[in-house]
Amino acid sequence: MSNPNLDQVLQTFVSESTELLVQMEEILLALEGKPNDEETLHALFRTVHTVKGGAGIFGFDAVVDFAHIVENVLDRLRNGQVVLDHALIEWLLKSRDHLSGLVETVSTGNEPEPALIEDGKKILAALAGYAGEKHASKPGLPVEATGRVEREDPRESISVTNEAWHLSVRFGADVLRNGLDPLSCLRYLGTLGEVVSATAIWDTLPEPAIFDPETCYLGLEVDIKTSATKQAIADAFQFIREEIRIRILPPQATVADYLATLEEMADGDAPRLGDLLVKMGALTTYELEEALRLQAERERETPPPRMGEVMVENSLAVPEVVEAALQHQQQRREQTATARHVRVDAGKLDRLIDLVGELVVVGASQGLLAKRLGDSALTESASVLSRLVEEIREVALRLRMVQIGETFSRFQRVVRDVARDLQKEVKLEVNGAETELDKAMVERLADPLTHLVRNSLDHGLELPADREAAGKPSQGTLALNAYHDSGSVVIEVADDGRGIDHQRVLAKAVAAGLMSHDAKPSHAEILQLIFEPGLSTAATVTDISGRGVGMDVVRRAVDALRGTIEVESQLGIGTVVRVRLPLTLAIIDGFLVGIGGSFYVAPLDMVVECLDLVDAQGNQHRGYLSLRGEVLPLLWLRRVFAAGDVDTEVRQSVVVVHHNGRKAGLVVDQLLGEFQTVIKPLGEVFRRLSGISGATILGSGDVALILDVPALIQHAIVRTTVVA
Template sequence: MDLTEVIDAYLVESDEFLRDMEAILLRTEVSSPTDEDLNAIFRAVHTIKGTAGMFGFESTVKFTHVVENLLDRLRSHEIPFQQELTEILLKAKDHLSYLVNEETKGKIPESKITHGNSILELMKPFQSIDADNSVKNGSHKEIEKPTQKKTDGGLAGSNALTSKTNTNDVIPGYLISFRPNRNVFAQGLDPISFIGYLKKIGKIHSLKTITETIPISDEYDPESCYLGFEIHFVTDSDLDTVRKVFNFIENDSFLHILPPGSNIEDLVDLSQQLPEEEILLGNTWKEINILTDASLINYFEELKGRKTGIVTSSVPSADPVTAALESPLEILEFKNPTQLTKDQNKSATIKVDSKRIDNLINRVGELVVSCANMNQLIGYTEDSNLQESSLLAMRLLNEVREISLKLRMVPIGDTFQKYTRTVRDLGKDLGKEIKLITEGNETELDRNIVDKLGDPLTHLVRNACDHGLETSEEREKKGKPKQGTIKLNAFHEAGSVVLEITDDGNGIQKEKVWQKGIDKGLVSGPLPDSEEEVFKLLFHPGLSTASKVTNVSGRGVGLDVVLQNIESLRGTITVKSTPNQGSRFIIRLPLTLAIIDGFLVEVGKNQFIIPMDMVLECLHFTDENKTDSNQFFPLRGNLIPFLRLKDYYPTESSGENLRENIVIVRNGEKKAGIVVERLLGEYQTVIKPMGSVFRHVKGVSGSSILGDGNVALIIDIPSLFERTIAVENERLYK
């Protein structure tokens, strides 16, 4: 049997649990954990342990077992939470992350097992803290759970959850309410197999299948699971053993287990949590021998005695059983309105292989190109009905395109979260107090871009910690807060996503950077007024302004790679800095790498595409528009540089004497003009990567195949900006 897909699901689920665990542990450094926090950490480790056990991952199970014991005692308040535990549990989380990922590939090396044992040794002193000495030296024994006090209003027999076959035959049992996730079949799981496994540890006394949620025929999906189960289960095993049967399916399903000793009030609470909007639970539980007529009568008589107002009418003496069964309907058969609203608004999620989404987007992209070509051809006809149908098809296709692109959009917050740990650890290593602030966590970005942002962001954050921020003593001397601050921010702007990495440290000394550039032969002459020209030197390989080399940075390796990675994503990076106030690195990225809205232009016989989100306006252009001998264009009282596209991309002349046009574009806060011969209008296009032969060609970010089969180059506006500025600087300083 191929378990590849199931193991992949285990890895994804474990990664989510471990990320949440780390976030909670980092919060405990500034505030004590709540009961909910401790329960969440315990559930994470407990679930990973159970799933690893199903796959036979012995190393993971052994390690998590000891960690789970400690967390169990913490959440039950047998031992107090101490700050020293944060560091130990973070180390345990890191080691568990290694085990989860590596044990799926093969056996864990002995050196790593030893490392894990050393972490467990650190837990022993905390395990031995116990007022009644029930646990010593890291050993663990089960703590007996107190049983609920039996009341007259409980269920039948000596145990509350029982069934009576006659007045003397009492069968103790569990009530298991099980509602598998709708998408359980798509995950490769069979709910019946989990129910069947119960027979290995006990006996299924009776079972009722819940069918109320099966939709009408038009809405029925044969690949979805609509069934639920109410099970009366008899066993000598404890609650944890019964729950472990459902470990692998519990996280995505509704599962509630009431042990022997529960009473009708527990059933009332359960009835308000079940997913069904309406179900005759009183009759269902009576049918599987969880409830009895006598227990219901006792319960409602007790309610009347308490004067709770739930039962307002007396039970007729003629048929007390019938009356008692009718009275609890609003309690046992219907959910409260709050729970109904909550469940109705709950959205369902499914896990889909990312390759399928990529294939979908690629096909939609090809369809966009074909439809654009069709519209061009139809535009030459005079058939109004055909043109109207074409426009409608294009509008619907645009909606499909937007929906498909959103499938691959993910919030940047998950990426930002992992740097909390990075900043914390670096602060301790460097002896600095550092606080990380994140904003714009909900900003969405293409998953493919997010995956490739990890290394650049990590390097910039590490640089900010090491180079940017001063030590606490230096900050106090400058009158700054003792604790340095690094801020990660993300927001949408003009069809792009902007990421900012800001620190309130030393700032970058322009004179020092320029002198380093001179020493390496990269530049010459006096310090220029342009801050951008100076800071561009930071991205040259081997250039570093660090006074000493550390384990973190200082060798001049990294920012050049950051620039390469950002440019490979069709993005740009700029730097702003103020001495003694801090620095800000600004990254601009496209929303997606797949499909863009472009503006199609023509020069000679070749066509080019300019990203639409960078186009501001188009104007008629003649040589009289130029100012003296320089390449500047007057635009409403301002002068902006411009270039002729044919000067950068030699093309074969079309033979026509066409008037020129200038396309005003912007990159960040700057504007420039691009002179072309013909404006062809908006054009949606699929971006195709350039071949390895053209990988280093400047000014081109990709290509696209047009509807007529011709190839159009996609203009890299930031690269053209650099070349334009360089040409103008060369002319000015000659």
């Protein structure tokens, strides 16, 4: 694929296919609960059908051929020729995985590997029984996907020349009274495309004496040129859909379609409405004549239905039509919700965020310069600028926010498959799927979450028999919760399984040398131990009733996201693992301090308070002070960063920081206040510096280093213990 445009289209195909296949999986899992839901089966068919269509455009025969068979099965399924049992769902899920593999392979320009092909053959063989022999023997043949309604008269299927969509709308009498204004629909239509012509239909205005100014008597005929879909057009009338009659004809609709519209909308006077359509350019005179002639012929052939009867019939048909329309609309609204989105390359978005980050820095520097110059107009303009930059930053960051729900729903499959393998009964509960967090974070969260979920399934939740013996329902519950909590996002993996045995964890920790014999740690402290590397070897796992597989790996992943992880567990009742993450990775609120001539930034959310060292109680030279009766280990940053001896002239201050429930005091020269900063990763050379996690550029152009508070706290505590 050398053509960059084609590359882009290919990207779209891949991402769309991936989405569709995820959707397919969701539908299949949903169907497991309630098979033979007709709408859902249609939706299922559409997913595969669309993937096949896309693959066809690129000539990915492997995908097309395979999808075709699956499509056949699904088609028979929705026609009721095949029953959806568990075995079939299993095979369809496998087909989905296979399709996903195929799409991935071919889109990178590779040929499918033999193993993949073998897989496919196996699945196809199994599906052959469901697909019906005729289809199975000849894969790849194009088949008309939808049954077309046979038209009796070929002339009826002649397309009209009108290249605009035509809308025919009649408003209900109470529209206005209900506070809805058809005008706003028209206005909205205007945003969809070019309204070629719009004509009010007002034949039904009554005599002045009985004209009620609050009743709506109007109708509308509109021609609009737009690339919007039919449902997008219909959505313009969404708010009043229950009070209107509407017909939407696509560009170059058939004569028959227009005829039907004339019959339905003209209230008995088709020719008059027809004339109007001609006048507004929706139909040509010839096309109208053709339509009316057809109507006349049809009336002659069949026992003539009186217009009145037709009307009665029509009005009888209305409730069903309305219901069907509503259902469709519901579905379509969901579709358009995605259709309204613009796909943007994640790389471009990152570049934007980067630039905005630079802008924040430059903006701050300009504000500083303006202040220094003392020019009030310049200062004001700089402050407006910085406010705008702030807003851009907010918006840009929000662009990267995605809902966690998509990630959560992936676990439906994991839970189902793992639970089945382990012969456990598990129900997945998802709460707060709409919680948003940074896209980059969501991606990097997938692995640790999978770890946690597998752990819960494997070690937390018991076998049905054991659960019943413990007096619990045989079906276990695994809950994925997400919510916002004071500037951070919290994600929980909770189960109602057997819980973690504190005593055994403690015993293991002591044995592994992580804890001294006489230590009296709290429950929470013991549980936190499961994240220590020493406790997570495979051998230990089985011994400590449950968790442990790669928990240190999980913690490292969470640490890398500047998050924290904690676990709560009660023996026999269940376990909650709680991951707390910052909202975004790129920018933090920091607290700026000065040491010697250099600047350092501590993440603001880790700063508890600031003290004057002189006023503080305790033995500062031995490295601790008493903070309201509590021992606070001190760390002299001057010494840590070898900034020379403390200048006795300068009053030292203490910044109290906390992380994971542990506190330490950082002794600094100056407190410079809150400061919003863009994190720049340190180069490879500095990667191994301890106590520093990144750098940032101040408005003045100076570099400030970002303190790695967790590491510093650890350092302070160890030092204090050694000294004491």
